[in-house]
Amino acid sequence: MALIDDLIKESWLKSPEIIGSFRKIKRRDFLPEDIKNLAELNEALSIGWGQTISQPLVVAFMLGQLQPKKGDKILDVGAGSGWTTALLAEIVGSQGKIIAMEIIPELKEFGERNVNKYNFIKKEIVEFICTDGSKGYSKEAPFDRILASAACQEIPPAWKEQVKVGGRIVVPIKNSIWLFIKKSKDEFEKFEYPGFVFVPLMEKTVTKEEVKKESKKVAIVIAFRDFRDEEYFIPKEILERAEIEIKTVSSQKGTAIGADGGEAEVDILLEDLNPADFEAIIFVGGRGCLKYLDNEDSYRIVKEAVSQNKILASICVSPVILAKTGVLQGKRATVWSSTFDKSTIKILKENGAIYQDELVVVDGKIITGNGPGASEKFGKTIIRGLTP
Numbered sequence: 001m002a003l004i005d006d007l008i009k010e011s012w013l014k015s016p017e018i019i020g021s022f023r024k025i026k027r028r029d030f031l032p033e034d035i036k037n038l039a040e041l042n043e044a045l046s047i048g049w050g051q052t053i054s055q056p057l058v059v060a061f062m063l064g065q066l067q068p069k070k071g072d073k074i075l076d077v078g079a080g081s082g083w084t085t086a087l088l089a090e091i092v093g094s095q096g097k098i099i100a101m102e103i104i105p106e107l108k109e110f111g112e113r114n115v116n117k118y119n120f121i122k123k124e125i126v127e128f129i130c131t132d133g134s135k136g137y138s139k140e141a142p143f144d145r146i147l148a149s150a151a152c153q154e155i156p157p158a159w160k161e162q163v164k165v166g167g168r169i170v171v172p173i174k175n176s177i178w179l180f181i182k183k184s185k186d187e188f189e190k191f192e193y194p195g196f197v198f199v200p201l202m203e204k205t206v207t208k209e210e211v212k213k214e215s216k217k218v219a220i221v222i223a224f225r226d227f228r229d230e231e232y233f234i235p236k237e238i239l240e241r242a243e244i245e246i247k248t249v250s251s252q253k254g255t256a257i258g259a260d261g262g263e264a265e266v267d268i269l270l271e272d273l274n275p276a277d278f279e280a281i282i283f284v285g286g287r288g289c290l291k292y293l294d295n296e297d298s299y300r301i302v303k304e305a306v307s308q309n310k311i312l313a314s315i316c317v318s319p320v321i322l323a324k325t326g327v328l329q330g331k332r333a334t335v336w337s338s339t340f341d342k343s344t345i346k347i348l349k350e351n352g353a354i355y356q357d358e359l360v361v362v363d364g365k366i367i368t369g370n371g372p373g374a375s376e377k378f379g380k381t382i383i384r385g386l387t388p
Helices: 002-009 016-024 033-038 056-066 083-092 105-116 157-162 208-214 229-241 289-293 296-307 319-325 343-350 372-386
Strands: 045-048 051-053 073-077 097-101 126-129 143-148 163-173 176-182 188-194 217-221 225-227 245-250 254-258 263-266 280-283 311-315 360-363 366-369
Touching (some): 033 045, 045 372, 056 143, 056 176, 073 083, 105 126, 229 245, 229 254, 245 263, 280 319, 280 372, 296 319, 366 372
Parallel strands (some): 217 280, 311 366
Antiparallel strands (some): 163 176, 176 188, 254 263
């Protein structure tokens, strides 16, 4: 539990009750299967549906401001994965109650399954509700505490009405975390803590189709022949599990064929790719990469992606293309090489890159991977880059 120890050492976790809850409720139990190994990262992680499980540091800070106590009744708005819900349930105990509100039906079910691992629903400590959390939950009001894990433009009036006198509301508003302490029926003491980023609070029930329309889009650029299969299919699967829309790009329309026989339908021609339409551009390697993709169209795409502050990811030999455009000047990067062929490393260095002999290297918005063995880590690193 190195992460928890670090949060204690850095004074983000202070109260014994919250520390005990963090130690007992395992974050990995609230993550999708393919990113459970990232549970110890002090970062927000995508859980699909355009939503995230919050950064542990942020959760620790918000719970510290909320000051939950044994026996409290708490409204948890934007329950998502269920992690904060379970943390709160552990603190309030059998005499307390957590009303967990999540507006996305499938995400509500995901969070409910996760919380159920700790028997809090069976013990009737937690109840999940699928509805608009901005209206609060008058049926169970008043609440001792209200916690929101998604950003509002302003605090909903219903929350002010439904919290007890002496109660606390902790809510992200724009890019700050706010603490409201109710002093009387109409009077609140307010504290602002700026410098945080959250996904927005949804105020209407959304369908899977609507979420998909608003989901992030990523373009994967591959050689029309002999792209490296693992470097395309593994990151693509990881991204799609996170509800990220993928468009496959190549120099010809039709069916692209990988070096191992894998097939991929091309959605967009290389010459027509507009980086402004995507959150990330990924270049895949393989022996066909430099034959089909080392050209002016790719150079334009790389330069535009960087100028527009997009995530630019490149694996295997494809970092050579990035190097030739000049975008790796002064940047740390990796690339495929072998015992007998170090030419790719030479090209990176000649173009000002700081070569690193690592599986995956991140420098700002540029992510590079050194070959098929890095495919899984490469895909998961891109996910982290796409997460707010």
